[in-house]
Ligand SMILES: Nc1ncnc2c1ncn2[C@@H]1O[C@H](COP(=O)(O)OP(=O)(O)OP(=O)(O)O)[C@@H](O)[C@H]1O
């Protein structure tokens with residue numbers, strides 16, 4: 001994957017809406033054949049950035065390159081991209097097959113060839129035999145598929161998806177996530193997905209750009225993003241993270257030693273120490289990297305005493321809020337509920353195992 | 364329940380007051396007497412044939428239809444531009460511009476007619492059906508804009524972008540996507556403007572000059588009692604035509620809603 005060529009390149013892209021600076025110097029590359037996500041809270045500029053790829057939004061500074069070509073003078077209808085809109089934008093006065101075949105109007109192929117292409121596209125999205133239906137009479141999930149087939153039939157170099165699943169219910173959304181991943185592998189087209197749902201981004205993407213206020217805060221693969229977020233903000237946005245105040249004791253050759261409240265002295269390797277932002281120093285720990293030790297259990301990891309302050313039962317999981325080592329530092333940890341593992345009560349004294357390699361230093 | 368009953372009485376009284384005179388039109392149009400009064404004296408279709416053979420009626424009708432057709436097409440065309448501009452673009456003074464376009468809706472027609480007359484006479488434009496068309500475009504455009512604005516506003520902006528994204532030009536997008544989706548609005552606008560123009564009196568009376576138009580002609584004939592039954596026959600036909608036109612307009616509006624899967628929120632009618 002890493003040697004794949006670049007499909008989309010942003011070079012210091014700036015965009016203003018009047019006085020509002022919506023994109024503040026975006027630089028990034030998206031590789032060919034990649035499933036790429038733009039993730040961020042509402043209003044951070046994800047849609048705006050996606051629309052600069054499609055050509056619906058001009059930019060005020062910088063450049064957007066598609067397959068090596070500067071798109072500055074290429075209008076949306078001439079770009080090798082197609083879009084799946086959040087509202088699906090199914091043409092309500094056309095049938096399903098007319099919708100799907102809409103982009104083939106200027107295609108020089110014969111009518112029968114085009115009809116075959118439409119049928120193939122419908123089959124690909126699991127809507128075989130729906131061609132004659134009126135588009136407005138479809139369910140949300142079916143519209144979604146029509147929108148996908150309509151965009152993919154043109155074999156674009158890039159498929160752009162703006163929160164395509166947000167209008168679906170949870171079950172349908174999960175099902176469509178899997179289908180989208182499969183579809184992307186099958187067609188091999190570069191997908192750029194906009195979402196504000198971090199789980200969706202983690203599940204689906206090869207790489208994710210996390211955006212805040214018009215800037216990319218971190219661009220990485222899901223695992224790196226989750227395990228090694230480069231700032232407190234990213235860590236907080238993606239999943240849950242415990243933040244523990246700490247003091248930096250020494251720094252030598254990338255190796256950093258800190259004293260974390262409740263955990264004690266820890267040596268951190270360079271990959272656990274992203275560049276600082278000038279914040280007060282904290283170490284971060286994901287809840288699932290902490291483990292409660294039950295009586296008789298031992299571990300090779302480091303342990304710390306704790307006091308259970310809160311128990312939250314979740315069916316397959318139980319979350320515990322635990323005070324560490326007689327301090328006022330409270331961490332949340334999650335334990336899978338397996339047979340023979342009782343649920344502890346509030347006030348229990350426990351041992352908490354943790355691994356130094358799971359820490360990330362924010363400062 | 365007492366209140367409910369009096370409300371119902373009011374509603375019935377209102378409807379009688381509104382429609383009974385219209386129902387009397389065909390009654391006397393088929394009554395075999397020159398005098399418009401009860402008791403009725405017998406059935407006849409003479410008044411219809413009298414009207415039918417009146418050359419003046421046909422001239423007036425032709426003029427009125429020409430005016431109504433031209434005014435409705437022009438007003439609807441302006442309406443399309445205005446509605447599209449107000450839906451799609453933001454520009455300084457937009458509120459004021461839209462307000463001025465809608466103003467004739469509440470301006471007394473008399474004032475429109477008078478001021479147009481003054482200007483036309485001053486400029487030296489001869490009065491004819493063309494000047495009536497001008498006046499009717501002025502009073503019909505606000506209706507067209509109101510109907511078309513709601514048609515354009517119910518369009519999802521991303522439909523347009525989707526067509527553009529799929530390779531269409533702005534012009535072909537307008538033709539393939541926007542026009543079909545606002546077509547029901549265009550048709551209702553045409554029909555309503557047509558109806559408004561057809562039975563408009565003041566402007567037609569002021570600005571027609573030597574040309575006769577239907578509404579002014581009918582009014583002039585009421586001076587001759589013997590001509591009244593024939594005019595009632597003409598009126599009967601006009602009522603029928605109006606009902607047909609409005610039914611067609613409503614049909615298209617509803618079909619437009621059904622076609623796009625929308626919900627009926629009460630129409631213009
Ligand atoms: N046409 C516009 N005119 C003015 N401001 C705009 C316009 N479009 C977007 N903005 C502003 O730019 C910022 C970024 O908008 P954008 O739609 O890209 O956000 P987003 O990340 O997609 O958010 P969401 O998750 O809510 O869709 C927002 O603050 C928004 O108010």
Ligand SMILES: [Mg+2]
Nearest residue numbers: 046047048194
């Ligand atoms: Mg958005």
